[in-house]
Amino acid sequence: MDRIVVHRSGPLAGEVDVPGAKNSVLKLMVASLYAEGTHELTNVPAISDVDTMGSLLGALGVDVSHDLHRADVLLLTNRGDVKSIAPSELVETIRASINLLGPLLACKGHVRLDMPGGDDFGTRPIDMHIAGLTAMGAEFDLSHGNIEARADNLHGAHITLDFPSVGATENILTAAVHANGETIIENAAREPEVADLCDLLVEMGAQISGIGSSTLTIVGVERGSLKPVQHAVVPDRIQAATYLAATAVAGGDVIVRGARAHDMQVLLSRMNDMGLDITAVPGGVRIVSEGRMRAVDIQTLPYPGLATDYKPLLVTMLAVAEGSGIVTENLYPGRFRYVEELSKLGADIRTDGHHAIVRGVERLRGAAVVAPDIRAGAALVVAGLAAEGRTVISGIEHIDRGYDNLVGRLVALGAVVERVDMAVS
Ligand code: UD1
Numbered sequence: 281m282d283r284i285v286v287h288r289s290g291p292l293a294g295e296v297d298v299p300g301a302k303n304s305v306l307k308l309m310v311a312s313l314y315a316e317g318t319h320e321l322t323n324v325p326a327i328s329d330v331d332t333m334g335s336l337l338g339a340l341g342v343d344v345s346h347d348l349h350r351a352d353v354l355l356l357t358n359r360g361d362v363k364s365i366a367p368s369e370l371v372e373t374i375r376a377s378i379n380l381l382g383p384l385l386a387c388k389g390h391v392r393l394d395m396p397g398g399d400d401f402g403t404r405p406i407d408m409h410i411a412g413l414t415a416m417g418a419e420f421d422l423s424h425g426n427i428e429a430r431a432d433n434l435h436g437a438h439i440t441l442d443f444p445s446v447g448a449t450e451n452i453l454t455a456a457v458h459a460n461g462e463t464i465i466e467n468a469a470r471e472p473e474v475a476d477l478c479d480l481l482v483e484m485g486a487q488i489s490g491i492g493s494s495t496l497t498i499v500g501v502e503r504g505s506l507k508p509v510q511h512a513v514v515p516d517r518i519q520a521a522t523y524l525a526a527t528a529v530a531g532g533d534v535i536v537r538g539a540r541a542h543d544m545q546v547l548l549s550r551m552n553d554m555g556l557d558i559t560a561v562p563g564g565v566r567i568v569s570e571g572r573m574r575a576v577d578i579q580t581l582p583y584p585g586l587a588t589d590y591k592p593l594l595v596t597m598l599a600v601a602e603g604s605g606i607v608t609e610n611l612y613p614g615r616f617r618y619v620e621e622l623s624k625l626g627a628d629i630r631t632d633g634h635h636a637i638v639r640g641v642e643r644l645r646g647a648a649v650v651a652p653d654i655r656a657g658a659a660l661v662v663a664g665l666a667a668e669g670r671t672v673i674s675g676i677e678h679i680d681r682g683y684d685n686l687v688g689r690l691v692a693l694g695a696v697v698e699r700v701d702m703a704v705s
Contacts, residue, residue, distance in 0.1 A: 304476040317508040319358070324353065326684045341359050356508075378409065382450065385429055394426055409448045415439055438464045454481070469583065530666060538564060555574045593655070593658070604640065643667070
């Protein structure tokens with residue numbers, strides 16, 4: 281089993297580019313179900329979730345392959361015979377398999393899949409997905425641990441979400457693409473990845489307005505009228521944040537190429553509040569980190585608030601900042617599991633329900649830790665850059681699900697990090 285071994289590093293210097301977003305590409309891949317022919321996605325990250333989604337789509341009738349000459353290009357060929365029953369072993373691996381619901385209902389009027397897997401942040405209900413699709417005429421059967429839905433004729437509906445759920449917004453809007461009439465989603469999620477999916481669907485021929493706002497209006501178009509297109513995946517703001525956090529704790533002067541300051545505004549201003557010098561530069565974001573950061577209080581919120589996926593990185597930064605910060609998690613109460621691992625490195629963190637108090641320490645110390653999920657795994661790598669001695673991270677298959685060459689990119693900035701096969705070392 282591979283491990284990532286990190287030594288205290290810094291200052292970091294140079295430039296790093298940001299690949300496309302996991303939370304966008306997986307949904308863009310699913311959009312290939314709408315149109316026969318070959319779809320082309322560019323800026324695709326080399327992550328294992330893309331491979332898993334590729335296999336899942338393969339089983340449903342879309343052949344997915346990498347372009348032989350361009351590593352970031354994915355070709356998806358819909359053979360025109362899409363199936364509506366997803367294989368369990370693949371569905372259980374990734375959360376984004378829930379995103380099959382809307383497109384398969386829209387294109388086939390039927391879908392069956394197991395409850396999807398993904399990161400374990402505690403319970404991840406899908407009641408808003410079901411309520412929205414039911415309002416559009418779908419009928420669900422949730423017996424036997426399956427999700428099965430049928431809809432002979434989906435129709436438009438006026439749906440107000442209780443909470444701007446990313447997944448529920450995406451499933452409702454993708455179902456509405458071929459529904460009869462107009463669907464309005466109020467309190468829709470506004471994440472850049474949701475907007476990226478809307479943009480792709482519009483390029484394919486769907487009618488969606490209000491993209492990027494909290495009210496989306498979708499007017500259904502005929503089945504079979506969408507066309508394959510070429511589309512570049514939006515840059516990954518969470519991977520971008522990871523290189524900013526790495527520079528923040530290790531010190532240095534780094535430009536994160538492809539990072540969109542506009543999509544990361546709240547995070548960047550919080551990092552400025554911590555004493556980091558963050559500026560938008562043409563084509564990216566520059567961070568200069570000198571001296572010790574100051575602690576701030578943070579709370580996670582739906583976009584444009586501070587993303588819950590940034591939180592493990594921010595907690596790691598607070599762990600070595602001067603002073604104490606209160607962290608409030610408003611999306612996933614269970615999302616503090618990695619705190620135990622950071623504590624093994626000497627971080628002083630107390631949790632209580634969905635709050636944590638992080639008291640900054642001057643130095644972390646290396647230890648063996650386990651990555652509990654994608655972002656927390658990356659945060660442990662970042663923490664290792666600020667820890668004396670050697671930090672050995674196992675469970676890195678989680679990191680591989682969402683990070684494209686994290687180790688190589690950090691090494692290029694001057695970090696002392698390596699990926700080691702423990703069986704042969
Ligand atoms: C997506 C992202 C994930 C990110 C999250 C929030 C993907 C593959 N994953 O997850 O990385 O952390 O957005 O930004 O894109 N909820 C309900 N009922 C529902 C749906 C959601 O109660 O029907 C709750 C969830 O439990 C959670 C909150 O709403 O507390 C946000 O969930 P949601 O925005 O749907 O997240 P995901 O789409 O699962």
